[in-house]
Amino acid sequence: MSRSRKAACLWIVLLLCAAVLWGCRRTPDEAQVREAIASIAQAAETNAASDAIAPLSDDFDGNDGELDRRALANTIRLVALRGEHVGVTMGPVAIEHRGERMVATFTVSLTSGSHLLPDQMGLYRVESAWRKDDGKWRCYTASWKHSM
Numbered sequence: 001m002s003r004s005r006k007a008a009c010l011w012i013v014l015l016l017c018a019a020v021l022w023g024c025r026r027t028p029d030e031a032q033v034r035e036a037i038a039s040i041a042q043a044a045e046t047n048a049a050s051d052a053i054a055p056l057s058d059d060f061d062g063n064d065g066e067l068d069r070r071a072l073a074n075t076i077r078l079v080a081l082r083g084e085h086v087g088v089t090m091g092p093v094a095i096e097h098r099g100e101r102m103v104a105t106f107t108v109s110l111t112s113g114s115h116l117l118p119d120q121m122g123l124y125r126v127e128s129a130w131r132k133d134d135g136k137w138r139c140y141t142a143s144w145k146h147s148m
Helices: 003-024 029-045 049-053 069-081
Strands: 056-062 086-090 094-098 101-112 122-133 136-146
Touching (some): 029 049, 029 086, 029 101, 029 136
């Protein structure tokens, strides 16, 4: 085989290897959970109820039965229907692996210029539990308490 053919074959092999490695690249699990948390916050802030609940499992349980998936969506819809706005400011997210599941803890500050939820505005400490359902990380439970 000529030198130019060997060089061409080597380049083709290298390009194929690079393409395979590029195709196998995926977002790490922790990053997927962080992205899901950020997307929930952004959706809540923009009153996008269906986007806010998309990362939640169908059996989501918030604060031991205080809020389920449907109730969260309805609360966001009510805020939107009233033309009100809730500001969401996230603190850093800490993630802990627990077997095949993950627990994410963070603080979130809720602000509002409205009168819909005045007692519920403020700083919260949140702990959320995540599991993989059909290849996507879903939050199946969360608890929160007023921090200040």
